[in-house]
Amino acid sequence: MFTSSSDSSRRSSSDQSQSSTSTFYNHSPISTHHPTFSGILTSNSKSGSSSNTHAHSRNSSKQLIISHMSMEKEVELDPEKGQTHSPSSLLSQQQPPLPSPSLDHAYLPLPTIKKNVHIGLRRRRLLAQALTFLGILTIVGWYILNEREEGLINNVFGQGWKNGKPTTKSEHLPGVIIGSNGKIHSNGEPSGSVETDNKELSYGEKMAALAHINPPEWGISLSSEKILAGLRRFPENPSIDETIPPLSSLGHFADNIYSIGPLTMNDYMAQMREFANIAFPKPLSGKLVDGLKRYLDDNSNESGVQKQKESWETNKKIWQTDKDSRRVESNEVKSWKDGKASDEGWEWEFLNDQDAEQYVNKKLAASRFQEVWDILPSGILRSDTLRYLLILLEGGIYSDVDTTLLRPPSAWGRDPKLYRDGAGWLTDSQIERVKGGESIDDIIGRPSVVVGLEADVGDREDWFDWWPRPIQIVQWTITSAPNHPIALNALLRILHSTAKAIDWSHSVAQSIKVLKDQGRYEDAKSLSEVNVLNEPKNGGPVGVMAWTGPGVWTDAVLSYLRVRFGLIWTDLKDLREPLRVGDVLILPVTGFSPGVGNFGAQMSSHPQAMVEHGFAGSWKNEGKN
Numbered sequence: 001m002f003t004s005s006s007d008s009s010r011r012s013s014s015d016q017s018q019s020s021t022s023t024f025y026n027h028s029p030i031s032t033h034h035p036t037f038s039g040i041l042t043s044n045s046k047s048g049s050s051s052n053t054h055a056h057s058r059n060s061s062k063q064l065i066i067s068h069m070s071m072e073k074e075v076e077l078d079p080e081k082g083q084t085h086s087p088s089s090l091l092s093q094q095q096p097p098l099p100s101p102s103l104d105h106a107y108l109p110l111p112t113i114k115k116n117v118h119i120g121l122r123r124r125r126l127l128a129q130a131l132t133f134l135g136i137l138t139i140v141g142w143y144i145l146n147e148r149e150e151g152l153i154n155n156v157f158g159q160g161w162k163n164g165k166p167t168t169k170s171e172h173l174p175g176v177i178i179g180s181n182g183k184i185h186s187n188g189e190p191s192g193s194v195e196t197d198n199k200e201l202s203y204g205e206k207m208a209a210l211a212h213i214n215p216p217e218w219g220i221s222l223s224s225e226k227i228l229a230g231l232r233r234f235p236e237n238p239s240i241d242e243t244i245p246p247l248s249s250l251g252h253f254a255d256n257i258y259s260i261g262p263l264t265m266n267d268y269m270a271q272m273r274e275f276a277n278i279a280f281p282k283p284l285s286g287k288l289v290d291g292l293k294r295y296l297d298d299n300s301n302e303s304g305v306q307k308q309k310e311s312w313e314t315n316k317k318i319w320q321t322d323k324d325s326r327r328v329e330s331n332e333v334k335s336w337k338d339g340k341a342s343d344e345g346w347e348w349e350f351l352n353d354q355d356a357e358q359y360v361n362k363k364l365a366a367s368r369f370q371e372v373w374d375i376l377p378s379g380i381l382r383s384d385t386l387r388y389l390l391i392l393l394e395g396g397i398y399s400d401v402d403t404t405l406l407r408p409p410s411a412w413g414r415d416p417k418l419y420r421d422g423a424g425w426l427t428d429s430q431i432e433r434v435k436g437g438e439s440i441d442d443i444i445g446r447p448s449v450v451v452g453l454e455a456d457v458g459d460r461e462d463w464f465d466w467w468p469r470p471i472q473i474v475q476w477t478i479t480s481a482p483n484h485p486i487a488l489n490a491l492l493r494i495l496h497s498t499a500k501a502i503d504w505s506h507s508v509a510q511s512i513k514v515l516k517d518q519g520r521y522e523d524a525k526s527l528s529e530v531n532v533l534n535e536p537k538n539g540g541p542v543g544v545m546a547w548t549g550p551g552v553w554t555d556a557v558l559s560y561l562r563v564r565f566g567l568i569w570t571d572l573k574d575l576r577e578p579l580r581v582g583d584v585l586i587l588p589v590t591g592f593s594p595g596v597g598n599f600g601a602q603m604s605s606h607p608q609a610m611v612e613h614g615f616a617g618s619w620k621n622e623g624k625n
Contacts (some may be wrong), residue, residue, distance in 0.1 A: 213524045215513075220509055231275060249459050268559070271492070272489060275488070279368040318397045318399065325352055327401045384544075398478050425582050440580055452610075453471065456575065470569070472550055489560060497548075498547075527539075
């Protein structure tokens with residue numbers, strides 16, 4: 001820039017007159033202290049020619065301009081290096097001043113010096129360090145924000161990052177299994193969740209929708225302490241001792257899947273007596289306590305002859321229940337109502353849902369167990385509970401409406417074999433009578449309870465995918481004398497499971513609140529969709545099977561047989577004929593489950609087939625209407 005300006009000035013000076021030159025150079029006169037003037041003045045004095053003064057002045061002006069501009073171009077001031085004066089000023093301080101010649105019109109043009117914006121090395125380094133620090137801080141901030149918001153970057157950029165790796169999955173709560181409708185959610189998100197609507201909803205809309213997540217309603221307003229008031233806690237199973245071999249090839253898991261309950265007769269009796277007195281109205285509780293004494297005490301007289309228990313045929317009533325009366329005229333129901341049982345004097349009774357409510361309100365009015373009945377969250381739980389109530393309070397036979405009676409009740413379990421040949425539960429004289437050919441029914445009476453096996457899984461490793469217990473007892477057909485401890489124990493377990501489910505509901509509600517407070521809306525959404533009826537492996541508290549279904553009935557039967565006769569579950573494996581254990585008769589799988597194609601079950605035409613199940617339970621369609 002300076003060069004082009006200097007060239008232009010030189011061209012103007014050579015082409016114009018002296019007056020015009022003076023007009024063009026309008027800056028202040030140049031100081032004669034500049035070293036360039038020294039040589040110029042010397043040459044002027046030597047020439048001695050006055051006629052050449054103006055020409056010499058023009059030539060001297062050109063030299064002054066070039067010399068001055070060259071110096072200003074080559075030298076820049078750097079205050080950081082201690083340079084606060086130009087070399088020209090330093091030279092002027094070092095040399096003595098020269099005499100100022102009289103130069104007319106000596107105003108020379110000086111170019112305008114434009115100052116460059118200069119940043120020192122130290123400042124540049126500080127600026128670079130600051131920018132680097134801000135960059136690192138930004139990256140760390142994004143990482144921490146993504147960790148807290150669980151995939152914020154995924155919503156913004158389409159891909160989440162977790163632990164340094166790309167991910168689109170949400171983490172589960174520790175110790176909590178996420179699932180619903182019988183399926184585990186592998187990534188914490190059920191099908192049909194809000195995640196599937198990402199393409200249609202904006203991030204803000206999605207968060208607004210998820211912010212309204214609510215916990216399951218059932219159980220939040222209930223108190224487990226109120227249900228359990230005055231009752232001792234149901235005992236947990238003892239810890240597994242790995243040094244003791246398991247009872248079967250299925251391992252310790254199969255042994256521990258049964259809820260054993262009290263291990264001694266005294267504890268069993270005390271807990272059952274307590275339950276009967278607290279949970280039932282006074283008139284009923286007295287009968288129930290009498291039943292405990294009848295079936296649990298050693299009722300042998302002085303001569304060693306055991307008193308006979310009540311038979312399951314004492315009250316010849318057949319009970320059937322359903323949501324409504326649509327199937328009352330079905331062939332299955334008619335087999336019970338008008339068939340072989342009717343010929344033997346059995347009376348048929350049917351209760352729909354409305355009838356069941358009236359029955360419970362009448363029998364259990366203002367009792368603890370009526371409260372349990374009223375808060376059960378599902379019709380299937382009530383259906384199961386009702387059958388246990390009926391055979392406990394009334395006795396007789398209960399059978400589902402999709403079952404068919406194949407043989408009359410009097411034929412059930414004829415000529416059974418005896419558990420351990422009677423050792424430990426029959427007297428020596430009774431054993432001798434059995435060996436002499438007498439019927440066990442004639443010696444100790446007809447059984448008080450008749451049950452049938454549903455499943456005997458053998459060595460199947462996948463048994464838990466299909467059945468809650470490796471040895472499982474049918475509960476679509478059950479019989480009992482009134483006031484028997486087995487049915488009472490089943491209801492005790494239902495009460496404790498209901499209290500456990502209430503506690504679970506409160507825990508889930510608290511977990512959902514915490515997740516929402518943390519902004520983990522996807523986890524909160526998944527947890528809110530877990531149903532109180534789900535199996536524990538799918539996130540639920542108890543599961544229908546263990547709450548009121550065949551699991552609880554199996555546990556109640558085996559608990560009684562254990563404390564009363566020392567039987568364990570493996571004693572029932574490979575059962576192919578009826579087995580008598582004290583006052584309980586156990587039928588093989590063929591008895592109540594012929595034709596199922598598993599566990600050695602025979603067809604319905606087999607002599608040991610008593611009841612056939614159609615597996616068309618109305619509970620399967622619950623909630624579809």
